[in-house]
Amino acid sequence: MLRTAPTTLLGTVSSLGATSGVANVIQQLALPPVGEGVSESRVVSGSPRRYPMKRARTTGQYLALAVAGNDEDRAVMRAAIAEVHRHVRSGEHSPVAYNANAADLQLWVAACLFRFFVDQHVLLYGDLDRPALDTLVEQARPLATGVNVRAERWPADWAAFEDYWASMLPRLAISPEVRRDFESLADLGFLGEAWGLPGRILSRVLGPAYHFMTRGNLPPYFRELMGWQWTAADQRRFDRALTALRWADRLGNRVVLRTVYRLYVADFRLRRRLGLEVLGRLRVSDLMVRDGGGRRRIARERQVDRSR
Template sequence: MAGQVTIRRPQNMRRAPTTLFDLVTTLGLTSGVANIIMQLSLPPVGYGVNESRVASGSPRRYPIKRARTTGQYLVVAVIGTDADRDLMRAEIAEAHKAVVSEPDSPVRYSGNSPELQKWVAACLFRFYLDQYTLLYGELTEPELDVLTRAAEPLATGVNVRARAWPTSWAEFARYWESRLGDLAIDPPVRHDFETLSDLEFIVEAWGPLGKPFPMLLGPSYRYLTRANLPAEFRDLMGWEWSERDARRFERVKSVLRVADRFGGRAYVRAVYRIQLADFRIRVRLGMPVLGPLRVSDVPIKDGGAQRWITRHLTG
């Protein structure tokens, strides 16, 4: 796992973490794309997204909506009730029905494959573990055992059976190691990752209106994506990582520890609660929590479901 040193935890984090909510830090605000790269480095998952025709769930068409729905999936898994999770699970399963490989796809995949979704859930578990351990150092094995069991809703929320999820850290670590040899990033999927990490995907969604994001924020976010990515995944991407990069990241982490101490972590946790409230309001109003399902006849990567604003502003 990613943490290398033990840092004194803030006063409000002194007790051992027992839930994923306890692992939330401000560093998690910088590591979303890094975790996506981890998930999609398993080729059937990567090509499932690369060839997707589900426009309503694509960050290349609806980036704000995608951020909301992904965030709410995590929120429901982390602090929601069983009833919340049942509702989210049903909507995700419906959306994933449209994610199925074609005869000419490079690999076979299905969006509802328990085997593939178990890997996605494992990466999401690492999202929480890594953001904590990178800032505050390694956890003990008993602590990790508790957290492994607490992470089960990340898997059952995407239709993985509870009995398929590891019940101890040792079992999780064996599973993780067993999958590393299956990982590969082909050029089409690598291009997807590049445009996510430098925020160019926002231009795909919003046309010229999206250009300020990669221009102003792209270099920094790309760096933070590289920084949060474990070394084996950086190698798959062909990304270099120098001692200078590492020193810079240490400075970033020092700033984020201060931010955690003075309200940053509390802010992130408050956003989780707001997102859960929003989810429940949508349910009470009878709204689909993932929004209306829109599936294009053409894959998104080939221009499917291009939005009006992009078509007209780019001529």
Template structure:
């Protein structure tokens, strides 16, 4: 066990978190308006299917600013995210209505991001008491306010968070189209779409293990939504992996990961100082990314000139 209980979200960062990113995405996108919004997205510049490294950086920076940034940093990121989200709205043929800037949807995303931090700690080191959970819920507020959720809408303590989480579960569902997206993320198949042959080779090498860890990090309710099985042997295998990950933390990996978060903050501040768009150039396609919008090497036809920079 860690010597002290976590009092900030940065304290919860662990080696297990490097294996749970897609599991958390599945939780976020299991709310249909969120899942369909991402599945139908035309924002090429933010898609892991086109720019996986950039997407990993910008997501990491959002998390880093929430846990280790200043109010000024978060305000700048909030404005940049809102600009991107303006281009993610449902159309006439969308299966559900959505608007990526809607506070109700962003509150759910923020709740899932909180679970990203909390679950990686609890799975490795055990349950926290109510007072410790209350402290972490309050510390997590920037995850929500960073996407324009009013502070008063964020749960004030663990009991309120549990009530909110339970109220959302009946609203979750995963369509066939979104499930295919999840599978390509979980087995790293999307890397082949982004990078061609090198990506396909990486997916073949690392995909099976990452798919396992994605299933392992998902709470049972979400595994059932995905139609994924989980056996006693799977659990034993995961338990052995947790032992190794605890050792990785003890040998310094946790300190390295915290340093990475601080480097994300430093990079964000440098980009602002240099006048660069913190999320990079915004590129929007006429065609959904999943349908081939702006494949590598294509010239885009719908990038908004007003959003061009860097």
């Protein structure tokens, strides 16, 4: 067990974080305007269903800049994200109203990202004391300001963060459409849509284990929203996985993961120097990604399904 509490978000990074990405996405998207916005998105260039490796890179870079970048890096990323989010707005037939640049929605996303860092440490190494949590809350402010949330809206300390988190839970809900999206992320089924046969093979081989770890990383409240069961046997199996991940940390994986964060920052700065778009070329489809936007074959299949 680690003896020293982390004083930075980078210090919370652990082997468990490699298994908890989708669990954190579920928390973010459980707020209906966020979930429906992603489910209805037409931004092909930012979708894991089309470009999973690119999406992993850009998400990783956002997190890395928040914890290891500088103000200039974050300002460039903030502008790029705002431009992408400008194309994510509710339409006439959307189940809820949403605007991806709305500060209220982005504050929730930032709060979930903060939990991504804190929870991976706590699950592996135990609870942090209040001073350590207060320090991490302050360290996490760039997660919010990076998506155009004013700095003063971020909670001042852990008590304020807990109050905010508790106030948001009654607002959470997961629609059947969004739940299907989550299932395909958790079992890696979306890789088949992105990569065809190789993706389906990866999903078949790795999907069951990743689905299990996603369920294990989710707080019970969110598992209930998903309708997922969690038994005592599941918890024992998850505890064994945590033991293995602690050993991975001791054998150097934490150092590797922190190096990856720093490489994300270096890659971001290199892209800027080369004049490349940091999030890549923006592509927006007339169709929602889930209906085949960016993939003619999938769009035709969806049309056939609806005609039956």
